[in-house]
Amino acid sequence: MLSDSPIAVEEHGPELLHHFANAEQQRDAASLGMWLFLATEVMFFGGMFCAYLIYRYWYYNEFAAGSRSLDIYLGTINTAVLICSSLTVALGVRAAQMGKRKLLVILLLLTIVFGFAFLGIKGVEWYNKYKEHHIPGPSFNVDDLVRDYPQIHIDPRHEQIYFSLYFAMTGLHALHMIIGVGIFAFLTFYAWKGRYTPKYYTPVELGGLYWHFVDIVWIYLFPLLYLIDRKPLR
Amino acid sequence: MSVHIMSTKFYYTIWIALLCLTVVTAAVSFVDLGPFNTIVALVIATIKALLVVLFFMHVKYTSEKLTKIVIVSAIFWLFLLLALSMADYATRLLS
Numbered sequence: 001m002l003s004d005s006p007i008a009v010e011e012h013g014p015e016l017l018h019h020f021a022n023a024e025q026q027r028d029a030a031s032l033g034m035w036l037f038l039a040t041e042v043m044f045f046g047g048m049f050c051a052y053l054i055y056r057y058w059y060y061n062e063f064a065a066g067s068r069s070l071d072i073y074l075g076t077i078n079t080a081v082l083i084c085s086s087l088t089v090a091l092g093v094r095a096a097q098m099g100k101r102k103l104l105v106i107l108l109l110l111t112i113v114f115g116f117a118f119l120g121i122k123g124v125e126w127y128n129k130y131k132e133h134h135i136p137g138p139s140f141n142v143d144d145l146v147r148d149y150p151q152i153h154i155d156p157r158h159e160q161i162y163f164s165l166y167f168a169m170t171g172l173h174a175l176h177m178i179i180g181v182g183i184f185a186f187l188t189f190y191a192w193k194g195r196y197t198p199k200y201y202t203p204v205e206l207g208g209l210y211w212h213f214v215d216i217v218w219i220y221l222f223p224l225l226y227l228i229d230r231k232p233l234r
Numbered sequence: 235m236s237v238h239i240m241s242t243k244f245y246y247t248i249w250i251a252l253l254c255l256t257v258v259t260a261a262v263s264f265v266d267l268g269p270f271n272t273i274v275a276l277v278i279a280t281i282k283a284l285l286v287v288l289f290f291m292h293v294k295y296t297s298e299k300l301t302k303i304v305i306v307s308a309i310f311w312l313f314l315l316l317a318l319s320m321a322d323y324a325t326r327l328l329s
Contacts, residue, residue: 028298035301039308046312053316054323076260080253087249090290096240212291216283223259223275231266 015200027202034206038213044179045217048172052165052224059158062228065145066162070124079218080123085114086215089208096201101194104204108188111211115181122174136164151233166225173221176214183190183207190208238295248289255282 020026036199056063092107126135133141142159187207190196196204259278263271288294293305 026328032298032300032304035304039304042308042312046315050315050319051296053320059321072260075315076256083252083256086286086290087245090245091242094239094242123263134262214284219282220279223279227259227263227275231271
């Protein structure tokens with residue numbers, strides 16, 4: 001390239017497609033697109049949080065009793081698992097920035113392991129709910145809650161709304177986790193092939209943004225579903 | 235957005251803070267604070283979310299103002315959705 005060239009033209013490659021002026025502009029555009037997608041995801045989950053808020057306001061007793069019936073230990077452990085996965089993602093993006101290929105692959109794999117651990121624990125919780133007949137449907141039964149919490153007035157129809165929201169919200173979150181694991185499997189494969197360099201690691205960064213977002217959704221789901229009312233009953 | 239590489243120690247600090255807040259929020263839920271139980275749980279959740287957004291998602295160090303506008307807009311839309319819906323339901327007399 002001539003030193004007196006009026007417009008600096010960089011080498012083209014995956015880090016610089018022909019319609020971008022430079023790599024930084026391309027990275028900014030990709031990042032902005034991802035944040036816009038995450039904004040639509042906020043609205044997607046927002047509809048569910050809104051339904052939750054309205055029914056919790058109407059049927060607080062049933063929400064409190066349903067919340068008590070969830071396993072707070074498994075819920076707390078799962079929150080910790082997701083936080084650990086967010087750490088491995090953040091460290092993975094850092095490894096990509098520094099061009100440490102081996103470390104990046106290990107951290108991406110660790111993230112997938114944490115993702116499966118979360119889904120496994122979630123599956124155990126859902127199975128427990130199945131055994132307790134707490135899944136909305138024909139076999140739905142909350143006689144156990146009515147017996148365990150005589151201080152709380154429980155209408156089984158309203159209790160079913162709590163559990164419907166519980167399964168819809170944790171189910172939608174789990175679906176996002178499954179997609180996240182798929183994205184990270186893809187990233188791991190290409191990281192192992194050496195596609196990501198300090199000049200070009202945008203897919204790792206954007207996959208990381210998605211994973212952190214799903215973590216944040218859980219950070220809110222945990223107190224809203226598990227911790228509604230845990231104080232000792234009078 | 236200029237590339238800003240943080241130290242591993244920095245990420246570990248955020249991670250420890252997030253884990254501590256998780257244990258605190260689970261433990262506090264067993265203490266009877268009246269209506270403040272919900273408020274404390276949501277404040278802790280918001281602090282955790284802020285830690286993730288600002289430091290793990292690098293929003294604090296990005297120079298892109300557009301990104302910040304998108305984030306603030308998303309939160310504002312969510313606020314509109316929740317606040318205006320509740321303004322209806324909370325002031326409606328149930329027959």
